[in-house]
Amino acid sequence: MKTRPAICNRKRRFASVEAAEEVARTASVKLRAYRCALCRQYHLTSRTKGMKTPRWELER
Numbered sequence: 001m002k003t004r005p006a007i008c009n010r011k012r013r014f015a016s017v018e019a020a021e022e023v024a025r026t027a028s029v030k031l032r033a034y035r036c037a038l039c040r041q042y043h044l045t046s047r048t049k050g051m052k053t054p055r056w057e058l059e060r
């Protein structure tokens with residue numbers, strides 16, 4: 001996914017996809033963790049189109 005620097009700077013960063021998904025799991029909206037090409041860390045996005053559904057969401 002392409003991420004603009006402005007978005008990267010504004011977003012919360014996670015050191016691992018596990019940490020990001022932990023937050024996504026408890027969020028009230030559907031979120032996906034993705035690796036950012038700019039900061040090499042992980043962000044969450046609510047744009048889920050075309051993204052793989054994580055296993056924990058299927059089990060709900």
Ligand SMILES: [Zn+2]
Pocket residue numbers: 003008009036037038039040041043
């Ligand atoms: Zn970033």
